[in-house]
Amino acid sequence: MTLTLLDELLLFSGVTVLVALFLGRRLPAGWMVTILYGIQLLSLLKMAPLGYGGDPIPSTLILEVMGQTLSWRFDALSWYFALITLGSALLSSWYACGEWEQRFRQAGGNVWLFHLAMALNVFSMLILLASGDLLSLFIGWELVSWAGFLLMAMAGGVATRAAMRYITYAMVGAMAIFGGIALVYVSAGSLQYDAILTAVSQMGTPHLWMLVILFSAGFGIKMGLMPFHLWQAPAYAETPGPGSAFLGAISSRMGLFAILLVLVKLFGIVNIESLKIPFTLIDARDLLAWIAVFTIIFPTFTAMKQNDARELLAWHGIGQGGYMLLGLVVADAMGAAGGLLHVFNHATYQAALFMAVTAVIHRTGTSDLNKLGGLVVRMPLSFMVLLVGIIGLAGLPPMNGFVSKWLVYRSLLNEGMPLLFVAAVIGTLGTILSVYKLIHNIFLGQLRVEHEHIKEAPWSMMIPMLILAAIIFITGLLPGIPLAWVASVQEAVGLSVPNYTLGGVESASGSLDMIWVIGVLFAGFGIGALVFYSAGKSKRVHQLDNYAGGHFLTADIRYQYSDNFYAGLMHLIGGWYRGSFLWLEKSVKSLVEFLSLGMQGIYRRANAEFYLLSTALFVIAWVVI
């Protein structure tokens, strides 16, 4: 039996888990694991032809369970997601294994558990990405859910509560998916993709409806789609720093991967589009698109109100997922390319942002936006990384986020969807507002007395951040590089491919060439700098030498404008934050609690989460065995 490249990769990944498990307590686990991630990445790069239209690589491992064949293989889609997964895992782990780890240990954290959880996450994600049929997909799905729970819950306290909430959601999602799989099995008689493809074409509308709802709900929960988004922000924000960078970068995208695989590849956008909602003009695709758009808007505007840097970023993570889904369900060549490219772009800048924020926490001990300020003079490199990240997140040139959002906008324009277009732009504007709040409250404004003597983040943390910043800029300058991979993904799932170039996209109805745009932009900066710096030298003054209506400022006065940053805006929209989804969640929870109370005589348990959890576990166990 010869090992295929995929086997090699999975093997390395498994070895990483084992190394973290058995050697992690004694030896410097961080460095070892990081190197092993590097090896995994190398072995993934050996599969690079996949990213340029190569044939799928199967695994030699095939299992037979209950008459079902379980198989694993890698195609362009899997490779693309695996690249992002391993890249972010490598950089997050690298980031973690220096000074951050020591500090984490001093603070009472369990470094071993952290690395183990990371390794488990990577391993399970690879398993999921490699799945060759629906059953292996489901197994991978469960593994990912539990591995994620481990990472989220490890910080204890608030984190555990958030993780419990997550796993509850995940179990509900799993049940939905399981239901979907069961339904598919009933109609197709098999869980192999080929069989399903043929079965889908013969399915009736109600049947298809059922499946679409079940799958998109199940996968959507992982992705944080509205209205199942509530778990995500607290869970990611409470994960230890590099872990949140990793999770924020890729974890939710597993949901997108599954949606891509099942809804786009197996069911086909055309089939979904044929599902009309009675008495309205919209169909299931529009429904998904609107869900995507609301997923963009609401979490983004919720992020604007956050006062904790990590919560703010985590909420944005949910919002950005909306762009990906939006691009995918528009599903023309540019839209799908934009959505898929955004997965890559989002992973890069989200990881960079979480890392920069973690660097700030590492130095100052807080991520409270109202307790920071003016750090740019102390942590200029972290500032640069955060700046690059937020430009990417906001989708402004010259960073990579612009390209993917541009593609999504163009597809909406081409397809003639004005409302979706406007809604997407509202999301972008909201993003700009909230990321400015982020960078302003951390790095700009008044430097507080207690931060007078802090230093720049250590190099072990700085280098991964700088690498990410470089990737963000380079893929912004040359979007053709990731677009090539995206194109092969599109081919693999049966979507049309845009006419991409190294610098962007060519199209009859308006093209984009980032090389020119960025070139001109930097030329403009150059001329601006020439004009500016030719005008005589300037002198830096102390921050207390500042206009204060003619008064003298002293260091003990807090004059940083940070809390309720967009007060004027909140006068209008503040009343719209009603927490309806929270209310919905609470009412469902109390309903379950009420039911469990009713059954107290039997189970003697009133904890809804535990109840749901155990039920779900039981169901899964019953199914799998």
Next chain:
Amino acid sequence: MAPLELIIELVLMPLVAFIVGLMMVLMMRRIAAKLQRRVGPPFFQPLYDIVKLHGKRTQVSHGMIHDIGIVMAMGGYIAAETLLPVPGMNGIAEKGGIITLLYLMMIPSLGLALGVGQCANPNGSIGIARALTAMLAYDIPLVIVVFGVAYAAGTTNLVEIIATQQAGGFETWGAVQMPLLAIAGLIAMHASLGKQPFEIYIAPAEIATGPMVEMGGKYLGGLFVMQSFQLYTTSVLYVSLFLGGGTTWFDFLLKSFLVLAIPVSIAYLFPRYRTEDLLRLMWKWPVMLGLIGIAFVM
């Protein structure tokens, strides 16, 4: 296109924009003076101001980002000018298109926001918060308008948008074809200029001129340059979208100045809104007009 020619265009376009922008600043101040029954500044006043500010002997900086912010504010507009076709010069308009242009026009705001943030002045920060809020307000009708125009033209390429308008003379102008969008665009443009009643982020009596509070010398000079670029870009963009661009420099400049004169004349007759009133206004009328306009287009 020959590379040399292109390079000459890329140099000339911002230069022309700057000079025309200075004249627009002058026009704005002269219109204000006329409405206020006074004489107004001399012809070269905008230039005097900028040269003087750049020639200041001591310049107060609050740090690197303060400097970079101003460079970004100027550079972003310089870059944006090359994406904005003028008669006889297209620059790289075909390589970016209108969406890119709109995004490039946000770069100066972002640069300014960063620079002001570093100044550590609460007035400036409030000003930036208000400026970004105003951006949220006027960009929504603006993108509706842009969507409508681009959809009607079937392209995001500004050169083609202008060409389609010029194809049939006056009747094919965007303003004639899509009057509702043109009105919505005018309101959005007025708001994007930040003049009364939409002047929420300058507001001297409230936040001591907001973002400009710590800007002096070349920093303020940079903002003056940015202002002239802003006036030029906004009015030329409007002319390109709705008034068929320009076939000759004469009608191009005539249209641009006339378009700019409308909001500027209105501005000095109004006080400023509160932030939420601005939002309410911008999200109500122009958005409604724009959406109806799009419905007609589609």
Next chain:
Amino acid sequence: MSSIKQIPVIEEKRTNPLARVFDELVRFCRSRSLFLLHYCTGCGAIELPPAMTSRFDMERLGIQPMVSPRQADILLITGYVSIKTLKRVILTYEQMGSPKYVIGICSCTVNGGMYWQSYATAKKLDEYMPVDLYIAGCMPRPEAVIEGLQQLMQRIKTGEAKGWEDYYRNYDYYLGNQQKLFGNDWQTPTDVITEAKHYDLLGEGTLGEHTALLEQHQQPLEALEMRLGHQVKEPAE
């Protein structure tokens, strides 16, 4: 002794004719574009709105009001300065970017005017900061203010208005007077001495006994430099 000092005119050492033309241009523009600081220090400010608005219209001379000291070129001291105001005026003056000009409007700035007996107002403005021009009167009419501003423009054009240089070059003298009035612990956030060094404006009178006194009690106001890496000064004990 007369306290109206002769301000030494420093010759510009530019020999390059192009640079001289450029200097000339900048001086011309400085004279044609004057930003007033919007700070009503006293009652003379009531005649500024008429000078600014439709009847006399300062803007036709290129003069316009500005809000913060950073933006302004001219500090108009409109009348008596109470000691509490004088502190703010000095702070404001130091925050303005050079070249900056001080105009003392009203007689009170010359010698205390009709408040010569008042315990609360400073009498001679030019002890505390260099004054480029006085416009006497109580209060001077808008025409007088504009006339004065035009004279200032003339002096800027010929390069005579150099009060701001005098503040750097004779800082010790001004600081001494300020310390006499406000007490020895007087300190503004602007570090005039380092600025003078930075812009090559150090004169013989910049440093002296008063600046030595200032350095003794000065709170450490080191500029927040942008630093890379780990070379951070350890916190002072």
Next chain:
Amino acid sequence: MRPENYEAQRQPPSNEFELNFGPNHPGIEGNYALKLKLHGDQVVEAKADGGYLHRGFEKLMEQRLWIQNIALVPRICVPDPSPMELCYSMAVEQLCGLEVPERAQWIRVMQLELSRIAAHLFTFGGHAATTGMYSTMYWGVADRDLLLDLFEEFTGGRVYSIYNIPGGVRRELPDGFLQRVSETLDYLESRLPDYDNLFFKNQVFVRRAKGVGVMSQEQALAWGVTGPNLRATGLAFDVRRDDPYLVYDQLEFEIPTEESGDAWARTLVRRLELVQSIRILRQVVEALPDIRGPIRAPIPNPLAWNVPAGEVYTRVESSKGETCYFVVSNGGPKPYRVHVRGPSSMHAVQVLEKMSVGSRIEDIAQTMFSLDACPPEVDR
């Protein structure tokens, strides 16, 4: 379920910051300061900070002759100096028992009312400028200049006229002056519709000013509010009518009131007072030619003038409210004690502090200008 649900749980709610509003700030009237504590854009705490214009007038006046103080008093309130002169002169007259000739009284009324119009025009300008409407300011200040021209003609001074002296007024009106007054009044009346269209009927301004700085009548009475600010809460009280001085009891005029007590009402009351002042002036212009006689009562040598001992409290309605002088003489050549009670000492300190709390930063300047607070009156 309110938005708090979305707030991160660990954040303390109080994240206030400090903002100094003035003295070098265009939103503040004159040289005055407010130290604000803000949360977002809401004012949590406001502290007035005065004394920037303190000259120690009361001390100065104790050191100068009775007649010298005439030159000092108008400087206590720069935008509206005439009531200060009058109030002081009335006090000295009452201490000495001087009878002021009738012609002088009518001329004084004319001076006061011209000064009131000028002050109101100035206030409109300032109020409009705080809301970003500079055209009104440019117009208002320029039209005020016409009144200053009149002042210059009959008193010799544009701003500080120093025209009232104990016993009467300093000099007779120039030839044809009344004609020019009524021409100026005609012009002003013709301009009022312009102001209405530009400013008072401007919907944006109305929207800005309504509901800003509201006080009820009870609050106004408890806080010691006087003048147009009190009338804007619905109480028709005017010292000119209810505690008459000069010849105001022979003149016909109304006391305009508004009910809502906000910045809008205060501005509107001033706008209506403008009409009443013009009406009074027209009566004066009509009556003055027929009233002949001396313009001042004979007074002793002012350089050696020992005013009889006693104390007196005089009140005058200035454009800002109730202006009072408490003058004590011990029979010497100089006042023993002069206490100046400017209306703004209430408006600019306590009332402004109380109104600011809970309001928004964009309304602070408007509140101050609509109260027409005059810092030199506070600081003295």
Next chain:
Amino acid sequence: MSKEIAHWLDNLLEEIEGIKVRRKSSRRVRVDVPADALPALLELLQGRAGYIHLSAISCVDWIEEEEFELVYHVWSYESHSLVSAHIRIARDPGVYLSVYDLYQPAAFFERDIHEMYGIHFEGSPNMEKFILTEWNGPPPMRKEFDSEAYINEHLSWQNYNPEWLQELIAEGGGIIIPPEEQRFSQKKK
């Protein structure tokens, strides 16, 4: 003020012990009361006679009698008359009660008198300095504070002596101020 009201007011005021009422004009009443009776008087005036507007509180420093005179001017919007209540308190220690609970405007006047005369008002909401926040000298309005001496010590006076004036003086013209009248000489410099 009609005679009836005046009569009624007189009757009312007689309830206070040691009161001396002097009617100065139809709308001005001067009342002298002992210092400890003032709160009762003001309460009476405010509560029963409608004198709800505290126009001012004035302070007079009678240094020769070692007393401060405090004058409370209250105005009635109903009877249109003003009552000035005079009290005398000892100059040392200069402490008196606040009437803030009766009249809110008193807060400003009491604060003002506190910084200008150094009288402490017990129960006043804010006795911090307001105008003289950056003043370290004695309360300046007290009669013993000599502002000229203070100025001579702290501030310098413009010695205006231009050449043309010197020439005039040399020719025997100009205004020559004899040395004993030169109050602000430059002798200190």
